[in-house]
Amino acid sequence: MSRPAVAILDDYQNNAFDLTDWSNIRSSADITVFSQPWKSEDDLVEQLQPFTIISLMRERTALPARVLDRLPNLKLISMTGGRTSTLDLDACTRRGVWVSYTGSSPSHAAAELALGLMFACARALPQAHANMRGGQWQEGLPMGMQLEGRRLGVVGLGKLGTYVARVGLALGMDVVAWSQNLTADAAREKGVRRVEKHELFADADVVSVHLTLSDRTRHVIDRVALSAMKKGAIFINTSRGPLVDEAALIDVLKAGQIMAGLDVYDIEPLPEDHPLRMLPNVILAPHLGYVVSNALAHFLQESAQNILTFLEGGVPPLKNPDVLNPSTAR
Incomplete structure (x- = not known):
């Protein structure tokens, strides 16, 4: 046998x-x-x-x-x-x-990665590192964003979203949150304010996504939401790629409207010729969220x-x- x-x-x-x-x-x-x-x-x-x-x-x-x-x-x-x-x-x-x-x-590793991508986007750290490796200094680097005093929008206030919200508060950020089931009282208990989806995307300087993928949440972050983001805002997704309308995200990034820090994608591993690999205003990680x-x-x-x-x-x-x-x- x-x-x-x-x-x-x-x-x-x-x-x-x-x-x-x-x-x-x-x-x-x-x-x-x-x-x-x-x-x-x-x-x-x-x-x-x-x-x-x-x-x-x-x-x-x-x-x-x-x-x-x-x-x-x-x-x-x-x-x-x-x-x-x-x-x-x-x-x-x-x-x-x-x-x-x-x-x-029991790990909060995915939330920690979201924060790492937020800092990396805010200060253009990959570009700065490439400059230093290439013998340059500050040439061509975008101006950084101070996070203190800025608005952080957390999409999904579960375990990981709450962790990110707490760190945002510790940084002196104004933290707001939205999800389909989130109530004002539940948000208040966690020290943040619930806002409607459009307000979160239109007013936040940083948006970080922490939702579970389901039929209800697939493409919940749509073209309308992404197009509402202010110029220079940062979009972070360490949850699941299909939560976001990827084609709409690529269009907003190509227009130079926002920066993004992404760890998850519609297709994984991300194809070598995928448009996201070609955009200068995106920081990419190979789905490392829970990988500790x-x-x-x-x-x-x-x-x-x-x-x-x-x-x-x-x-x-x-x-x-x-x-x-x-x-x-x-």
């Missing part, structure tokens, strides 16, 4: 084995790590067809029904985190594939434990518990 085959996906920085002890799994299964993005959907299917178990890193690899239907050997997807918009849970249940999950990370050692270790350790539980005949925490009912699977 052949040993189960485990695939660890999208380990871009090659640190899965450094952050987690996989020895208990190795004793009963073969492990393969994939560190490069897939060339195509067919490439993904071809390489993953032999595997029984997949350790899925957040939403880096999409697994829609049309992909899952081409992976006949798959029995378990060990998902990191508790939410995903790129995995078809219904298709997994239909095919009898268990989907385990981990707790969310303690957060990844948390995700991978729980993912490995879920795999081990499965291999030992137990039932890990399941996103699709109906899969245990034979009538729901084919």
Whole structure:
């Protein structure tokens, strides 16, 4: 009888084995790590067809029904985190594939990155660094923005948005917030003021996005909102690319109206010839929001434990518990 085959996906920085002890799994299964993005959907299917178990890193690899239907050997997807918009849970249940999950990370790393992008945009730090590396001084650098006394607009006042708001207040910024469900009282409890969406985008000097992607929030930041931003304002997104109308954002950036600091995109990894890579008023990061050692270790350790539980005949925490009912699977 052949040993189960485990695939660890999208380990871009090659640190899965450094952050987690996989020895208990190795004793009963073969492990393969994939560190490069897939060339195509067919490439993904071809390489993953032999595997029984997949350790899925957040939403880096999409697994829609049309992909899952081409992976006949798959029995378990060990998902990191508790939410995903790129995995078809219904298709997994239909095919009898268990989907385990981990707790969310206690880290505020994505919020810290948003603040880092805010500072980098406000003082043109990448351009300044390039000048110094190139033997120049202040030639061609845009004038910086002092953040104290400026208005920070936070879109989404959950855990990460609240963290950014607190730092903004500590910097002496005027902090306002908006989301579809945010009330004036809830904002006031966190020391900020709720405003309507148009006012936030029209008046803020910095806008930072901290929403969960759903059908309701897809493109919630539309052309009207982006076009309302004042000249020289800064737009930060470390949440999810599809929250924003990307075509509208590119148009506003091409017009030189605003600066942006982006960590997330409609297509990831961002294609080499993507327009955002060509614009001088954008600072780009390769979806690093949660990518810090303690957060990844948390995700991978729980993912490995879920795999081990499965291999030992137990039932890990399941996103699709109906899969245990034979009538729901084919």
